[in-house]
Amino acid sequence: MAVVRDGGRRRRTVLEFADVLAAGAALAVSAAVPAAAIIGGVDGSAERDPWMVFLADAQAAPDVSSHFTCGGTVVAPTKVVTAAPWVDEAVVRNLGVVGGRTDLRSDVGDVRQVVSTYEHEKVPPSPPPPPGTNTAPRRGHRSLDPRPADALPTLLLARPDEAEELSRAGTPARVLGWGITSGCSSTNRPPDR
Template sequence: MVLFAALPAALATPATPAAAIVGGVRASTTDHPWMVAVASRSVYGDSRSGQFCGGTLVSPTKVVTAAHCLYDETTGERVNRPDLDVIVGRTDLAGSVGQEVPVVSTWVDPDYAMSTNEWDVAVLTLAEPQDPSSVLPMVAQGATAPYAAGTAATVFGWGDLRGNGTYPTTLHQVQVPMVADSTCAADYHSGPSGSYDGRTMVCAGLQSLGGRDACQGDSGGPLVVAGRLVGVVSWGEGCAEPGHPGVYTRLAAMADAVRGQL
């Protein structure tokens, strides 16, 4: 399974950033203040503010991200990063605007399984409350309409623009259509990248053409439909490849559990 996460800590030096949106355009945290970076300078260095995952501010003190961002993909164990921060209001990770807010606690969905990447969601609690007007509302529990095939969604993140190691420091976004569960299940029936489960996952991308996708380092970032958080960047095979759309956590399947942490 290829998780859309950062490079392993053993390979991460100050000059080695995570990866991000393929086929997108520039975006700004001024326009999207709920878009945050999840960072650890001690592990990932200073050149991109230590960013290794994305996240979404869903209340003044809570950020939704991917569960696997808190795990070591090699060992499958939870990772303790004492300097875990959430960066708010920083479009360019090479700069210093905005805030680096410490994370004081983390919650991972109790049904999360790294072996299958089901229930891939986590909530980070911030040490300092943020502006309530910067919050992005979440999808309702059990909602189905935002996931209908062809629905326009937007995914956000920082990093590799082409899937080949082209690493910007600025935030990007790309619009991707939702893909039918049956199509995604056929694309990810089995194999090294994992199997698709429509109960807890949803696919989005140009399924037959490729060219637009999230990538490594976008993990935990938002998939947004009609001004609501409906998905979390989770996994996939390669980046922006035809026949392999990005796979996202279907937030409507676990929205009540997440709201229970707010």
């Protein structure tokens, strides 16, 4: 998992659209919260974390109304970083990036078409990549937001000189992603928020 700094099943690809950080979730520096608070999770906020998006593929997830396949993070106006396993078999023309939606049962938010993908050079072929290399940037033809590119909410990746400090044991962090917040998880039950 990559370390980030808050500023302003299918393997290994990079989506040219909007750089997003995730391996199913995004790690961001945040206020300290007791470890027990993670159990069950809480609803996210598109206003608080506008850079959090998800990949949607109607072909890969036809029975899920949102077509959710994996979360991602906008790290530049046309770049999204996501977990590499979720794009290996994806066909670019079927893949979209959805921002501004925290409840996957709704249809709110901004949808953009992915125009190309690329794979990080450190992501090995299957089996799953080792921790820390499971990312796949994506790039699209326009930003997720109609505002000027320099005003697009993004989550900046940590600089190398910040990574050690931010990954030190005991450093507060917030993990974001979509999942089931009650009951038992099942591969047949998609996340709802």
